Amino acid sequence: METEKPARRRETEDRRNEGIASGVEGFNERARRAVNDQQLHDSIELFTHKSVAGRNAVLNALPEAPELRERAYRIKQETMANLDRYLEQMADAVEARGGNVFFATDGEDAVRYIGDLAREKGAKVITKSKSMATEEIELNRRLEEDYSDLGLEIVETDLGEWIAQLAGDTPSHIVGPILHMNRKRITEVLSRTAGEELPPDVEALGSFARRRLREKFVTADIGITGANFGVAETGTVATITNEGNARLVTSVPPVHVVVMGIEKLVPRFTDLSVFVRLLARSGTGQKLTVYTNFITGPRGEGELDGAEEFHLILMDNGRSKLLGTEFEEALYCIRCGACLNVCPVYRQTGGHAYGSTYSGPIGAVITPLLKGQGEAKDLPHASSLCGACWEACPVGIPLHDLLLKLRNQQVEEGLAGKAQEIAFKGFESTMKRPVLYRISSRAGRLAQKPLKKDRPLPGPLGAWTGSRDLPPLAEKSFRELWKEGI
């Protein structure tokens, strides 16, 4: 048994309340700390660099990729426009196959359903396969707190998620949950669990995890998964993993519970031929994920394994608010993580700075939308609006556009700072009046005179020129040149 190491700062912070129900103020402060953390920076660099290279290689080798992207967008658009009908169709299909369906308005509904089910079954051990929807509602913490009398042991089974759980940490990336931890740290965490010093090599650490988690897989009473996709037509739920944990979680315990966000629907089974190809390539640079698994209801008659009971929880938790609004496209996301990997902000700060289950560009968009703008004011500004996220998105969500719309909404709702509001109002009234516009552009040229020649801007504006040059305004504007006959 190793002696307790002095706790590092990251451990001493309570990071468990990061679900959608909790506020996420303070991006700037957390980001400032993150950019000065060299170890974190190296870890992010390793992960994002490899992921982007893998994704580019495999997508470039697929000539029909642009067409697939377009089709994916159209399918999601069609799904959202008829979501009520498709949800009903899926629910009917699941019930026709002997499954149970529960509609959860929010996380609390979902937690209560699962907690009551666990009580009814007398469950002790619950195995879970990585699921962002259950992270979002902090299912583990709430089950442990609200149903403490059951003494549940809830075990995450994705290697990264399990290590995060053991460390009391939360995932910092949709696909690579512990990319922020280096091997030394992982070795510490697993050694503590093993009760002996494990060698810091991947083979030893992975083998230990396999042995330990295998005991949980075969003794679990309930298995909980998310859903990568739900098929309205057939009632099928797709769970996609490389490790095989979702397949074990759904094959061994007698009860399987799926927590699925309502936006995960696709109308037809054949639509999956578009999505599974895009997801594997965009997320992990693979042609197909190792276990692309389709579950339709409980086990059939005469089957020896597979869950005897199948429960599908269709969860809203704020999603339906976006339907029919200018933010609807945020619901098209398939959680591949590609936008995180290319984002210049994410690559500097990592996922935890966002203070939310969802980080990176998609996190900056959906966190304020799901929590409410007032709760996550910083996040729409955690972007350079470069559009790399949009370009990487396999479904073509215009993420940079949505971020801009969120900022706009902040100004309209009076959530933005006073200075920003005055600046935007001034800009607006100037742009609306030709005389003012002409005067201001001339004034700008005069005002910039003392600033040219690579000198920094004065006062607080110097932060802007600290890392970039201020482009000078042209001697004559286009309008002036046009008048002079260019």
Added chain:
Amino acid sequence: MSDRAEFLGSIRHRTQAGRYRPTNAPDVAWTRKGEPRESEPIDDPPARFIEELEALGGHGRCVGSLDEARECVLELAREREAKLLVRWDVEELDELGVDGPLGEAGVEVAVWRDLADFREVAEKAEIGLSTAEWAIAETGSLVLEHGPGKGRTVTLLPPTYVAVVPVERILRTVPEAIEKYAGGVLPANVCFHTGPSRSGDIEMSLFIGMHGPGDVHVVLVG
């Protein structure tokens, strides 16, 4: 607690009341001009299947007859020093006729029927043996349909997994395989199984055999 009608009604209200229709179709960013719009056709599906599977760390072989396929399975059992092999209860594997020879070689064979506790058997076995409904050349995948006699954990719990698949079941692409289930009723579980189980969660270093089998073999027959 949410009532179903109320839940769906509120969504219907939003989809119908919402005026905004997103028009930002994904544009040109991915569209390359003058380049092929479709993947090259696959000329030799069995060869491509094996190539793809081996690239993932799996092992593929194409043999001419059932006798040779049986030999492959026996050889694997010897090499892994297996004591127990668990297999699907299907006709194709009866015809393969491995049970007798394996028994003679000291390997007990558990057939996936009437098991008191499936966990115990699948957990103890060193090798799982199945066939597959389809195989996909493009990705080196097996399409596993589960049902009576065709256990899920046979392909999951033993550290070594081998599938014997008639060569005529090879499809070229993933869409072709998905199309097989178009509009129809699916078995309770279908899995597209592509190579050994793996994880890259520790510093992006590949760990093979994370929760499922790390040692995957496919014998194509025909």
